[in-house]
Amino acid sequence: MTDVHGTVEPGFESVREVFAGIAANEARDGGAQLAVHHHGRLVVDLWGGDGVDGDSLLGLYSSSKGAMALVVALLVQDGVLDLDREVASWWPEFAAEGKEKITLRQVLSHRAGVIGADGGLTPEEIADDRLIAARLAGQRPFWEPDTAHGYHGTVIGALVGEVVLRATGRTAQELYEERVRAPYALDYYLGLPEELEPRFRTALPLLPTPAQQAFLAENPIAPDSFLAIAFNLHADPPFDDVGYANSRAVRAQAPLSGGGIGSARGLSRMYAAIAGELDGRPPLLVPGTLAEFARIHSKGTDVVTGSESAFGLGFVPLATRYPSLSTTAIGHSGAPGSQAFADxxxxxxxxxxxxxFGFLAGPGAPENDRLVQSVVEAAAKTA
Structure with a gap:
């Protein structure tokens, strides 16, 4: 990547070098940002590429699942939510079609089997968690709950959000704003205010190489597959991943599965509030809560994606993806290739x-491997 801007603290110069060396086909012409906090200090604040600066707000897609999980963890910590209580005890309509025994823990660990809706969700529904929840209340599970795990990519936020709303009378988005975003002045939003729209930079589609185009042509997604259902590709029209963040309805309503908008700086600061003391405040999660949400609840072949995956509770236990991290490292990736975590x-x-978007970026674009390693090594040297 050329024209890297921003700052690094002494000891983190190597991270800047790695960020600057990212190949053009990785961050592409759309631009990228990198932010790192260490013991509450912003030690890396970098950006580069066309159309992006340090204050640009981007569609960070499933990164919002991390914010959702944080809200749930706080409510569990407060004793408001019980992980092993049945979802239907808060939300009676959800008991239909054999779902009466599904627990909140099973939903958070992607074991509920409620990965989408028969016939698909409309664009209006996909932008509104309450509409998704209304559809899913009467939906049959696609496998026997708790017998397998599979990524509930576009609907887990609606399921969890409905539980939060029924239990507290407040939306998860409202609780995030009041308990996390506003107190820490985070530049990461679940519901982007209209006045911040000028800072939003539209998501840009993948520019596949001929080899990538050939791969996509040779590996079509079957419309009746779990993958198609989980990503709403069986709908008419099918899910438009790039158009999702580019929709003002999505940005304003912030469906919890992927509607968060922010900067790398803002999302890193959210995780800094989990990683340790920030602004004189203790970590948001006490050790027992953190350990329970970081503990691996699902691991092995994901029946939706067909690949190996691991899930904690809402968060992803990221030592399974980056071995240099500790077993308490939690976070979540986003569809364009973004990645964020606390260790x-x-x-x-x-x-x-x-x-x-990156090509099959999945659980974080591949350049994160080099970036994370360089960050961990630099932090160890400055400790």
Whole structure:
């Protein structure tokens, strides 16, 4: 990547070098941001590429699942939510079609089997968690709950959000604003205010190489597959991943599965509030809560994606993806290739954000491997 801007603290110069060396086909012409906190200090604040600066707000897609999980963890910590209570005890309509025994823990660990809706969700529904929840209340599970795990990619936020609303009378978005975003002045939003729209940079589609185009042509997604159902590709029209963040309805209503908008700086700061003390405040999660949400609840072949995956509760236990992290490291990736996490064992909080989609970016674009390693090594040397 050329024309890298921003700052790094002494000891983190190598991270700047790695960020600057990212190949053009990784961050592409859409631009990227990298922010890292260490023991509550912003030690890396970098950006580069066309159309993006440090204050740009980007569609960070499933990164919002991390914010959702944080809200739930706080409510569990407060004794408001019980992980092993049945979802239907809060939301009676959800008991239909054999779902009466599904627990909140099973939903958070992607074991409920409620990965989508028969016939698909409309664009209006996909932008509104309450509409999704209304559809899913009467939906049959696609496998026997708790017998397998599979990524509930576009609907987990609606399921969890409905439980939060029924239990507290407040939306998860409202609780995030009041308990997390506003107190810490985070530049990461579940519901982007209209006045901040000028800072939003539209998501940009993948520009596949001929080899990538050939791969996509040779590996079509069957419309009746779990993958198609989970990503709403069986709908008419099918889910438009790039158009999702580019929709004002999505940005304003912030469906919890992927509607968060922000900067790498803002999301790293959210995780810094988990990783340790921030602004003189203790960590948001006490050790027992953190350990329970970081503990691996699902691991092995994901029946939706067909790949190996691991899930904690809402969060992803990221030592399974980046071996240099500790077993308490929790976070979540986003569809364009973004990645963000907290590692309380080392006091690190990390967020990499990109504007253009990467090829099969999945659980974080591949450049995160180099970036995370360089961050961990630099932090160890400055400890």
């Amino acid at each position: 309380p064992a080392t006091g690190l909080a990390y967020s990499y954000a990109r504007r253009r």
